[in-house]
Amino acid sequence: MRILGLRHVATLCIVAASVATPTMAETINVSATTPDANEKLQEALILAKPGDVVQLGAGVWNLADGLSLDVPNVTIRGAGAGEGGSILDFSAQQGAGEGLLVTSDDVFLTDFAVLNTKGDGIKSKGADRIVYHKLRVEWTAGPKQTNGAYGIYPVESRDVLIDSVFVRGASDAGIYVGQSRNIVVRESIAQENVAGIEIENSYDADVHDNVATKNTGGILVFDLPSLPMQGGHNVRVFENVVKDNSTPNFAPKGNIVASVPTGTGVLIMANRNVEIFDNIFDQNGTANVMIVGYRYEHKDPQYQPLPKAIVVRDNQHGKAGYAPGFPGGDRMAAAMGGSIPPILWDGSGDAIVTDKVGVLSLNLPDVRTPQTEAKPAPADLSKGTPPAPLPTIKLPAAMEAKVK
Numbered sequence: 323m324r325i326l327g328l329r330h331v332a333t334l335c336i337v338a339a340s341v342a343t344p345t346m347a348e349t350i351n352v353s354a355t356t357p358d359a360n361e362k363l364q365e366a367l368i369l370a371k372p373g374d375v376v377q378l379g380a381g382v383w384n385l386a387d388g389l390s391l392d393v394p395n396v397t398i399r400g401a402g403a404g405e406g407g408s409i410l411d412f413s414a415q416q417g418a419g420e421g422l423l424v425t426s427d428d429v430f431l432t433d434f435a436v437l438n439t440k441g442d443g444i445k446s447k448g449a450d451r452i453v454y455h456k457l458r459v460e461w462t463a464g465p466k467q468t469n470g471a472y473g474i475y476p477v478e479s480r481d482v483l484i485d486s487v488f489v490r491g492a493s494d495a496g497i498y499v500g501q502s503r504n505i506v507v508r509e510s511i512a513q514e515n516v517a518g519i520e521i522e523n524s525y526d527a528d529v530h531d532n533v534a535t536k537n538t539g540g541i542l543v544f545d546l547p548s549l550p551m552q553g554g555h556n557v558r559v560f561e562n563v564v565k566d567n568s569t570p571n572f573a574p575k576g577n578i579v580a581s582v583p584t585g586t587g588v589l590i591m592a593n594r595n596v597e598i599f600d601n602i603f604d605q606n607g608t609a610n611v612m613i614v615g616y617r618y619e620h621k622d623p624q625y626q627p628l629p630k631a632i633v634v635r636d637n638q639h640g641k642a643g644y645a646p647g648f649p650g651g652d653r654m655a656a657a658m659g660g661s662i663p664p665i666l667w668d669g670s671g672d673a674i675v676t677d678k679v680g681v682l683s684l685n686l687p688d689v690r691t692p693q694t695e696a697k698p699a700p701a702d703l704s705k706g707t708p709p710a711p712l713p714t715i716k717l718p719a720a721m722e723a724k725v726k
Contacts (some may be wrong), residue, residue, distance in 0.1 A: 347373030354381025354408075367391045367398075375399055378408035378434055385412050388419045388439075394426040400434025403458035403488070408434040420445040420475070421459075424452065430724050432456050438463075443489070445475040451718060452476055454484045455725050461491030465514050465572045469493045473515065477501050478551075481717055485509055485725050493572055494579055495520040496537070499527065501551035506715050507532060516573045517542045517582060523549050527557045528715040538571045539579070539586035540564040540606070545593045546578065547622035555595045558712050559588060565640070566605040571647075578618075583608040583647030592616040592671075594630035597712055603664065604640025608647045610679075611637075615670035615689040627689050628671035631709045635676045639664045643682075654682070654698050667701060668693075675703040 350366045353359060360383055366376045372395040380401040389410070391398070400408030412421050421439040424431070424446040435458040436443045443459035446452050459473035473489030476482045477500045484507045489496035496515035499505050505527035511534075512518030518534035520542040521527045534540030541564060545554035564587045573580040582589060585607030590596050591614050603610035611634055616627035643662035646655050655661050663680030667673060669687045683701035686693065 347371065347375075349375045349377050351377045351379065353379040354383050355379075359383060360385055360387075364389055367393070367396075370396045372396065380407055382409045382411055384414055385410055385421070386414050386416050388412075388415065388417065388421055388423060388441075390423045390425070391429065392425045395428040396426070397430040397432070398422075398434070399430075399432050402433050403435045403456055409437060410434060411437045412440065413438040415440045417441075420470075423447070424449050427451055428720075429453070430455070432724075434458075435460065437461070439470045441470045442472040442475045443470060443492070445472065446477070446479060448478045449476065450479050451481040451721055452479060452483070453721055453724050454487055456485075457487045459487070459489045459492075459496075463491070465491055465493075465516075465569055467493055467572050467574055469572075471495075471577075472498045473512075474498065475500075480504055481721060482506070483717055483721050483725070487511075488513070490514050492516065493574065494577060495542070498522065499524055501549060504715060504717065506530075506717055511535075512537060512540075514569055516569075516571055516577075516579045518567070520544065520579075521554070521557050522546065523551050523554050525554065525556055526715055529557070529559045530561045533563045533565075534567065534587075535563070535565050536569050537567045538569050538573075538584050539582040539589050540567045541588045542579070542582070543588070543590045543593045543596055544578070545591065545616075545626075547616070547620040547625035547627075552622075552625060554593045556712050557593060557595070558597045558599075558715075560597065560600045563602045564588060564606065564610070565603065568605070568607060583651070585609070585645055585647045586612055587642070588612070589614070590629055590632055592627050592629060593632075594626075595709065595712060596629075596632050598632075598634045599636045602638045602640075603642060606642045606664075607645030608643065608651065609662070609666040610639055610642040610664040612666045613671070613673050614668040617668075617689045617693065629673065630671050632671070632673035633675075633708050634665065634673065634703075635708075637677050639677060639679045649693065650696070658682075662698075663700070667703070668696075669701075672706075673703050674706050674708050 471494035496512035
């Protein structure tokens, strides 16, 4: 990435080192209409001090290089994420990296848009107590395999809040949180992505009051092998609207989400202690809820591939199962009068389902058994004692205060 103004930065560092008294936090205003606006924006992110606000004026930045922030306790605030707001347009981006990379703690990102990045939209790595708020990340040409993989993409972090964002067109996941803990994703819209919202290899997450629509799969809760943080657990998915997830899968081949069937509402794979409740499901052609084990080759001896202690309760189910998007699904639907039940279980691990709808089991308890050996039959998963309810995720008060 090309960064200008380094001589100026070095001069400021020398001056700062010679001053004994601390400087006051300030607002750094950046305008899209000033000469060298692109360079001025990156320079502002370099010069910012803890407590500063980088204020983006209304307008469009036509950016050729990605941006980065590694200063803690900085706010990047725009003039809105819609038309007429602060728009960071990466249509002319030269590299394949993210639009904005954050690697520092206590950062607040709010009220701006990131468009058409070659790689991920906004990524944060090792950034604790980060807040994504009122943001838009979009690939404006709609679903395409060449779009960036992730829209909102925090990884390896503790205390993550994603609130009131809109993501469209990601070729992997619109909103993705990976290898993190203590997570809240709420009041957001994920549309026309491969996966709308994905929680992967993470602990303690609440995903609620979101709309996941027109994706390939609406909400995914995965645990994958060969990653530093494993054993994903304690995830609640509740009070979401998950409907019409009908976009054909456009993920690049080889990606794990390339296997997600079109028409999937919520998909839980190899995770444990997951609650799916009080959601509204409708028009998901494969299934409203799928519960499966990890059925791919791996060389991780510590990996646990089965779903465990999954609870599905108190959801509203509209039409589902009328166009199963997995091999042999059409024959299953035909044999069952035109559709399969709204909840699909591969037969591995364990789950409790008390929703008053049908459950179809593929009767494949061993994840090493090929899916071609499936013996589909109705299953009753309403028996057994459910585990204790999971607790509500609590974030630090300072994070919540930023979005009020």
